[in-house]
Amino acid sequence: MGAFHNSSSAVDASDLALLDILTAPTRPTPRSLPRRDAVLDPLLIAAAAASGPHVTRNHYHHDFFPGVMVPRAESAWDWTKWTGEDASHKTERKRLAYVSKQAPRRQRLAAANKDETKENDVPCHTDALTPVDNVPHVSKKRRASLVSAQSTAAGENTYSTPDTLSSSKQLTNVKAEVEVKCMARTRIPTPHGPAFLHLYHNNHDKKEHLAIIIDPAQLSENSTPAPPIRSHSLDAVWDKNETEMDRITRGAYIGRLSATSHHASDPSDPARPSLPVNANVIPAPLIRIHSECFTGETVGSMRCDCGEQLDEAIRQIFQPVSVPSPDPSSKPITIPGRGAVIYLRQEGRGIGLLSKIRAYNLQDLGHDTVTANLMLGYQADERGYEIAGAILRDLGLGSANGVRVLTNNPDKVEALKREGVTVVEHIPMIPxxxxxxxxxxxxxxxxxxxxxxxxxxxxxxxxxxxxxxxxxxxxxxxxxxxxxxxxxxxxxxxxxxxxxxxxxxxxxx
Incomplete structure (x- = not known):
């Protein structure tokens, strides 16, 4: 080894280091070699800074450099041809306007108390229901951030003045004319007899209200002594491409459905009743406007008589009616009872089930139902009957010969009259x-x-x-x-x- 070192002048330090590695008894630990490139590339930093605040060094490593690393772009792969942005035509960057979300205290308290209001307090502003719409229009919810951003971009005033607050409040209180549409109808057997259940959508609130039609003559395809009680919106043609089975499925049929008998109704040629008796002697249909009561109808609570009233109303409407015969010497003619129960989803006189349960606790403390509602911040009766009037009009009730109303509430009778319903008689419901x-x-x-x-x-x-x-x-x-x-x-x-x-x-x- 020594001779090798003495005889060769071309041996350098690297050769000696390699010889030590090969002849050493144990392999030495390799040293970590430094990177060839710098920790921070000055060229990339300068390019990123010149490109703007939205381009960083990370964009260059992932091929986001504008005009470069894009094969089909002009001057791609050729950095010498990329000139960048012309400083003389450079537009000033738009400044974002700061919009405060801190509203005045009275507005924040009003927004916080919005959840404590009654269920029907906030109207549902939807498009009017048209006869060709199979499903009512449902507007998509949008995030508040997007709405505020668009309002700011459009240059709208984001500050609320007393004038704008009063005008917006007036616009909120203005409600569109109530329109209803019967979405489905089906036969339901009840302990008192067969009835037809109608489900309604409307443009006033988000609830599905119901109508229980009692008209046994509808089960027959023949003419009836009295005009049938049918929904105009259900029998209407919704779509020119709808089939007869589509109409039957939603309930626009006549007679009773079976595997061998199913006929869709024809809105252009409604069933004409044959009147074996004078139409003037047939009593007006008997109706009841009934508000939903979960505790009294479903649980059987005896705090109220709502469940009993609903059953009693259906039973009384089913009672047959005797009318004079055209022949004075003949016996009176008996025709089936007919009418409707309009079932409105107005729990607890319109305050909702949650507030109703709280009112029950106040009643246990010694207050009556009126005082309990007032203590919770409501009126004694928060219900409305605009939807009931619209449903009656859709069923053809209350306009020509009027209706007889099962109720003890004089306010309900007056509310129906304001909706254009002719009330010829009111019948009390004694418990x-x-x-x-x-x-x-x-x-x-x-x-x-x-x-x-x-x-x-x-x-x-x-x-x-x-x-x-x-x-x-x-x-x-x-x-x-x-x-x-x-x-x-x-x-x-x-x-x-x-x-x-x-x-x-x-x-x-």
Missing amino acids: RSWQHRKQQIEQKLTDQDKDVLTQRQKEEKERMAGATLIGGGAVHGEDLDKYLRTKVLRMGHMLPLWLEDTAPDSSVY
């Missing part, structure tokens, strides 16, 4: 429990008679079925008496207080 009490008071029953009557009522309750959880039975109890008494004394309902001077006898229930 079943009060009817039993009145019978006992008038007949002055003995204890033995009371026992017999109580047993018969229990048997009838077990035997009779109804449209709600209460069914054919009677709602009773101390809570119900307070509820009905408040209706009569504080809301002006037309009900006689049968037991004003008589204590209730719970043994009759």
Whole structure:
């Protein structure tokens, strides 16, 4: 080895280092060699800074350089031909306007309390329902940031003045004329007889209201003694391309559907009734405007008589009607009962189920239903009947011969009249429990008679079925008496207080 070193003058340090690696007993640890390129490339930094704040060094490494690394672009792959942006024609960058989202305190409190309002307080501004629309128009929700950005870009004033606030409030309070459209109809068998359930959409709120039509004559394809109660919007032609099966599926048919019998209705040639009797002697249809009550109809709560009223209304509408015969020597003619129950989704007199439950707690503290609503910030009755009037017009009820209304509420009758509904008669709905009490008071029953009557009522309750959880039975109890008494004394309902001077006898229930 020494001779090799002495005889060769061309041996340099690298050769000696390689020889040490090959002849050493253990392999030395390799040293880390520094990178050939610099940690920061001055050329890339300068190019990124000259290109603007939106282009960084990362863009150059990922081929985002404008005009370069794009094969089809002009002067691509040739950096010498890229001139960049002309400084003389360079436009000044637009400054973004700062829009404060901190509204005045009164506006922030109003927005925070918006969730505490009643369910029907915010109107749904949708396009008018047209006969050719199969599904109502649903507007897409847009993020508030996009709306504010577009308003700023369009140069709109983002500040609210008292004048603009008052004008916007007036525009919000202006509601379009209520329009309804029957989306579907089907037959439903009830304990009292067959009925037709209609589901309605509208441009007033986001709820699906219902109409229970009781017209047994519609199950026959033959002519009927009285004009049929049918929905004009349902029977209308929605689309020129719709088939007969499309119309039948949504419920625009006549008679009763079966595998062998299905005929779509013809809006251009409606069924003409044959009148074996004088049309003037046929009583006006019997209707009821009923508001939704989950607690009374579904749970069977005895705080109110809503479930009992719904069943009683359907039962009374089904009762046949006797009309005089054209021949004076003949017996009166009996025709099926006909009418409708307009079922509005206005829980708790329009305040919603949540507030209604809270009002129940206030009632347990000693307040009545009117005071409880007022304490929660509502009126005694928040309901509206514009949709009910529109549904009645769609069904052809209340315009020509008028309707008979099942109700104890005089305000409801006046509201229907304002909607153009002709009310020829109003029929009170006396609670079943009060009817039993009145019978006992008038007949002055003995204890033995009371026992017999109580047993018969229990048997009838077990035997009779109804449209709600209460069914054919009677709602009773101390809570119900307070509820009905408040209706009569504080809301002006037309009900006689049968037991004003008589204590209730719970043994009759």
